[in-house]
Amino acid sequence: MAAARALELAGRRVPLAIRRDPRSRRxxxxxxxxxxxxxxxxxxxxxxxxxxxxIEANRDWLEAEVERRFVTAIPxxxxxxxxxxxxxxxxxxxxxxxxxxxxxxxxxxxxxxxFNRRVLAVLRRAASTLLAxxxxxxxxxxxxxxxxxRVGDPVRRWGSCSRNGRIAFSWRLVLAPDExxxxxxxxxxxxxxxxxxxxxxxxxxxxxxxxxxxxxxxWLRAHGPWxxxxxxxxx
Numbered sequence: 001m002a003a004a005r006a007l008e009l010a011g012r013r014v015p016l017a018i019r020r021d022p023r024s025r026r027x028x029x030x031x032x033x034x035x036x037x038x039x040x041x042x043x044x045x046x047x048x049x050x051x052x053x054x055i056e057a058n059r060d061w062l063e064a065e066v067e068r069r070f071v072t073a074i075p076x077x078x079x080x081x082x083x084x085x086x087x088x089x090x091x092x093x094x095x096x097x098x099x100x101x102x103x104x105x106x107x108x109x110x111x112x113x114x115f116n117r118r119v120l121a122v123l124r125r126a127a128s129t130l131l132a133x134x135x136x137x138x139x140x141x142x143x144x145x146x147x148x149x150r151v152g153d154p155v156r157r158w159g160s161c162s163r164n165g166r167i168a169f170s171w172r173l174v175l176a177p178d179e180x181x182x183x184x185x186x187x188x189x190x191x192x193x194x195x196x197x198x199x200x201x202x203x204x205x206x207x208x209x210x211x212x213x214x215x216x217x218x219w220l221r222a223h224g225p226w227x228x229x230x231x232x233x234x235x
Contacts, residue, residue: 005018007038007055007062009038009059009062009063009066010063010064010066010067010070012066012070014036014037014038014066014070015035015036015037015038016037016038016039016040016055017032017035017037017038017039017040018040018042018048018051019039019040019041019042020041020042020043020044021041021042021043021044022043022044024041024042024043024044025043026043027040027041027042027043027046027050027051027054028040028041029051029054029055029058029062030155030156031062031065031066031069031070032155033069033070033071033155033225033228033229034153034155034228034232035155035232036070036073036232038055038062038066040052040055068225069225069228070225071225071226071228071229072229073229073232073233074229074230074231074232075116075231075232075233076091076115076116076119076120076230076231077091077115077116078091078092078093078110078115079091079092079093082175082230083175083176083177084106084123084126084174084175085126085130085174085178085181086177086178087104088104089101089104089105089106090104090105090106091105091106091108091119092105092106092107092108093107093108093109093110093115094107094108094109094110095109095110095111096109096111097109099118099119099121099122100122101122101126106119106122106123108122116231116233119231120231123171123174123175123231124151124153124171126174127151127169127171127172127173127174128149128150128151128171130174130181131149131151131169131171131173131174131181131185132149134181134182134185135149135167135169135185135188135189136149138185138186138189138208139189139192142189142193142208144189144192144193145165145192146165146166146167146189146192147164147165147166148165148166148167149166149167149168149169150166150167150168150169151168151169151170151171152168152169152170152171153170153171153172154168154170155228157170158170158172158173158184158220158224159173159184159185159187159188160188161188161189161191161192161195163195165192167188167189167191169184169185169188170227172227172228172230175227175230176219176220176223176227177219179211179215179216180216180219180220182209183209183211183213183215183216183217184216184220186205186206186208186209186213187205187209187213189205189208190204190205190208
């Protein structure tokens with residue numbers, strides 16, 4: 001079970017989520033932009049004090065990471081325009097309505113203060129459909145087979161591929177430019193051929209994408225924290 005404290009970092013109060021992992025052999029400190037927390041993972045028998053001392057020893061690094069990656073939260077609100085699959089969506093709130101995507105607008109209920117949550121759910125469903133279509137279309141053109149495509153909200157990866165043909169993506173890719181999203185899809189589909197990051201893999205990924213992937217990688221490195229800020233409500 002996770003415990004919670006708070007740290008003062010870069011002039012802000014940042015929750016510290018503490019958990020014990022019996023499989024872990026070392027202390028892990030991980031800033032999490034999506035939840036605006038610092039996660040401290042401890043091996044089963046490691047004293048909490050050791051973890052807190054390691055945090056203090058790495059305070060300069062942690063503060064720099066918080067400053068760089070914990071950008072201002074952007075909760076979804078009625079009247080906002082947000083990027084979506086290469087276009088803009090207008091967010092509209094309506095009492096008692098079913099959340100839905102309609103052409104260039106997303107309508108969700110405002111009852112009970114759940115607008116942000118409802119918009120997130122619609123975007124995740126739309127991302128699941130779009131990313132699955134992207135991946136399966138690319139795989140079919142290359143004679144490859146995907147077992148499953150799913151979406152989640154990982155902090156450190158935009159996509160992943162397992163040896164059994166299951167591919168996962170961050171739903172937040174639908175907020176990125178089309179070329180960036182498709183580059184990540186090409187990267188993961190290429191792992192169906194080369195389960196490594198060898199020169200042959202990179203050549204296959206660029207062949208699938210039809211262009212170098214470097215610009216997409218740079219875009220995500222620069223704008224990834226911004227993508228992770230959407231749908232986050234401070235506090």
